[in-house]
Amino acid sequence: EPEVTQTPSHQVTQMGQEVILRCVPISNHLYFYWYRQILGQKVEFLVSFYNNEISEKSEIFDDQFSVERPDGSNFTLKIRSTKLEDSAMYFCASSTQVSGNTIYFGEGSWLTVV
Amino acid sequence: AQKVTQAQTEISVVEKEDVTLDCVYETRDTTYYLFWYKQPPSGELVFLIRRNSFDEQNEISGRYSWNFQKSTSSFNFTITASQVVDSAVYFCALSAAYSGAGSYQLTFGKGTKLSVIP
Numbered sequence: 356e357p358e359v360t361q362t363p364s365h366q367v368t369q370m371g372q373e374v375i376l377r378c379v380p381i382s383n384h385l386y387f388y389w390y391r392q393i394l395g396q397k398v399e400f401l402v403s404f405y406n407n408e409i410s411e412k413s414e415i416f417d418d419q420f421s422v423e424r425p426d427g428s429n430f431t432l433k434i435r436s437t438k439l440e441d442s443a444m445y446f447c448a449s450s451t452q453v454s455g456n457t458i459y460f461g462e463g464s465w466l467t468v469v
Numbered sequence: 470a471q472k473v474t475q476a477q478t479e480i481s482v483v484e485k486e487d488v489t490l491d492c493v494y495e496t497r498d499t500t501y502y503l504f505w506y507k508q509p510p511s512g513e514l515v516f517l518i519r520r521n522s523f524d525e526q527n528e529i530s531g532r533y534s535w536n537f538q539k540s541t542s543s544f545n546f547t548i549t550a551s552q553v554v555d556s557a558v559y560f561c562a563l564s565a566a567y568s569g570a571g572s573y574q575l576t577f578g579k580g581t582k583l584s585v586i587p
Contacts, residue, residue, distance in 0.1 A: 390575075398514070398560060398577040411574055446514060457504070458564075458575060460514035 357381040359461035361447050367467045368437055376432045376464045378447030387430045388448040388458060389422065391415065398446065404430065437468045471496045473563050475578035482551050483586050490546040490581045492561030498522075503537065503544045504562040504575065514560070520544065551585045558582045 360379045368374050380387050389401040402412040404422050419441075421433045430449075434441055447461045472495040482488045494503065505517040518528065520537050528535045532549045548555055558580040565574075 388574075397579040398562075398575075400574045400576070403574060444512060457516055457519050459516060460506070462511075462513040465512070 357383075359447055359449055359459055361445075361461035361464050363464055364462065365465040365467070367469060370439060370468055371436050374434045374437055374441075374466060376434075376445050376447070376466070378430045378432070378461055379428050380430055380447065380449030381459060382428075384449035384451050384459075386410075386450045386458075387422075387424070388450075389432045390446040390448060390460070392444045392446065392463075393440075394443070401432075401445075434466075437466075439468050442466060442468045471498075471501075471563050471565070471576040473561050473576055473578035475559075475561055475581050477581045478579070479582045479584070481584045481586060484553060485550050487547060487549050488551050488583065488585075490548075490559050490561075490583065492544045492546065492578060494542050494544065494561070494563045496563060496565070498565045500565075502564050504564070505535070505544075505546050506560045506562060506577075508558040508560060508580070510557070517546075517559075548583075551583075553585050553587050556583060556585045 359381055362377045385405060387404040390398050391401050392398045400413050402416045402422055403410045407424060419435045423431050444463045444465050446463045448458045450456045450458045474493045477491055480488060501522045503520045507515040507517055518535055525537050525539055534547045536545045544561060560580045561578045562575040
């Protein structure tokens with residue numbers, strides 16, 4: 356069964372460092388997403404991406420964040436200068452173009468900023 | 470604005486008991502989708518069900534069943550004869566059916582942690 360894959364599964368980084376989280380969405384999907392879950396809290400939308408550009412972003416997704424689809428398979432989230440409060444599980448997700456189609460999530464990347 | 474409320478923060482049941490997880494939502498959209506996801510201790514988000522707001526029929530899948538009541542804006546999830554493997558955090562989520570931006574952002578509830586005790 357096709358799935359969204361994410362790397363790394365866990366990363367520890369020092370405050371102020373740049374981090375890149377990588378994702379391979381399901382191959383026939385056209386919409387890509389990043390969500391975040393701070394420990395013990397609900398899952399929050401960060402950004403959606405379609406046709407090589409951001410289609411929606413939340414207030415959380417400020418100038419420290421960027422997304423990119425550098426090739427035909429990968430989808431990345433970059434945090435330019437990490438802060439302690441960026442510590443969270445980051446989920447990549449993808450869906451097809453069909454209205455209301457299910458969004459499938461990857462296993463998540465734990466980011467710990469120290 | 471959309472909002473999903475899962476009033477039950479934690480529930481504990483003994484194995485083989487039935488348990489219902491509540492979900493109440495708010496939206497101004499006339500057409501929308503409701504979802505349930507399971508997050509086991511390993512952390513991934515596992516899709517369980519998607520329900521169109523047009524379809525108020527209840528759905529059953531094995532030990533799982535869902536009760537959608539548009540009149541009360543609720544989409545409750547029942548596990549029959551619970552098992553230890555059902556222990557997880559369960560999230561209810563909502564998305565618009567049509568988006569001018571073309572994407573389908575999910576609004577999640579805070580989740581209900583279910584512990585099934587052997």
